[in-house]
Amino acid sequence: MTPERWEATNRYTRDLFGPDDDHLAGLAADAADAGLPEIAVSHDVGRLIRILTMMTPAKLAVEVGTLGGYSGTWIARGLAPDGRLITIEAEEKHANFARDHFDAAGFADQVEVRHGPGIEVLSKLADEVGEASVDVGFVDANKDDYPTYFQLMKPLIKPGGLFIADNVLGSGNRWIDDLSHPQIAATDEMTRAVVADPNFDAVVLSVREGVLVARRHT
Numbered sequence: 001m002t003p004e005r006w007e008a009t010n011r012y013t014r015d016l017f018g019p020d021d022d023h024l025a026g027l028a029a030d031a032a033d034a035g036l037p038e039i040a041v042s043h044d045v046g047r048l049i050r051i052l053t054m055m056t057p058a059k060l061a062v063e064v065g066t067l068g069g070y071s072g073t074w075i076a077r078g079l080a081p082d083g084r085l086i087t088i089e090a091e092e093k094h095a096n097f098a099r100d101h102f103d104a105a106g107f108a109d110q111v112e113v114r115h116g117p118g119i120e121v122l123s124k125l126a127d128e129v130g131e132a133s134v135d136v137g138f139v140d141a142n143k144d145d146y147p148t149y150f151q152l153m154k155p156l157i158k159p160g161g162l163f164i165a166d167n168v169l170g171s172g173n174r175w176i177d178d179l180s181h182p183q184i185a186a187t188d189e190m191t192r193a194v195v196a197d198p199n200f201d202a203v204v205l206s207v208r209e210g211v212l213v214a215r216r217h218t
């Protein structure tokens with residue numbers, strides 16, 4: 001793989017599927033206008049998490065790292081008809097933007113945005129939803145807390161459910177070959193914990209910045 005081939009590969013998949021539909025494109029444009037950072041998952045990661053959510057199939061999904069709701073929209077589109085998504089966001093501005101967006105897009109009954117630090121909100125969620133109740137857990141927030149996010153989500157995931165994490169190979173210009181970087185070291189620590197966990201079957205997909213998909217089998 002050369003940088004040129006990486007570019008061509010990404011161009012190919014983008015061309016293959018065409019631009020985002022009006023809803024997703026409008027969301028991305030509104031988020032940029034509102035000053036939200038342009039760090040949402042790519043369209044192919046969005047497609048992936050929607051398909052995985054559909055396959056589970058998911059009645060309850062939990063996301064850490066809402067931003068403007070781009071990945072949450074892909075997850076919401078994959079939920080079972082009576083399914084719901086709880087998405088957690090630490091920045092009030094991001095949480096409010098996403099909440100308004102989900103409500104305007106008709107997801108008010110299915111998607112709930114919870115404002116607060118992921119660790120705090122996830123810890124409370126455990127009491128509320130109970131163990132083995134979550135079909136899909138998706139993590140795409142601050143990397144330092146990735147190991148804790150897995151530890152907190154692990155008991156919540158149902159047997160047959162999925163734990164998914166973005167950025168397990170890198171983030172921007174920091175990559176997995178530089179473990180001296182604390183955020184890379186944290187994602188590595190989480191990935192190794194998932195791989196070593198006898199209750200999960202895991203794979204790392206080298207889509208964009210790397211997506212970990214792990215299925216809880218017991």
Ligand SMILES: C[S@@+](CC[C@H](N)C(=O)[O-])C[C@H]1O[C@@H](n2cnc3c(N)ncnc32)[C@H](O)[C@@H]1O
Binds near residue numbers: 040069072118141
């Ligand atoms: C990469 S963005 C999420 C992108 C989103 N998943 C998407 O694809 O549309 C990371 C988000 O995590 C949020 N975040 C950062 N630290 C957090 C924390 N401790 N708890 C929850 N969210 C956090 C950031 O404010 C940001 O909105």
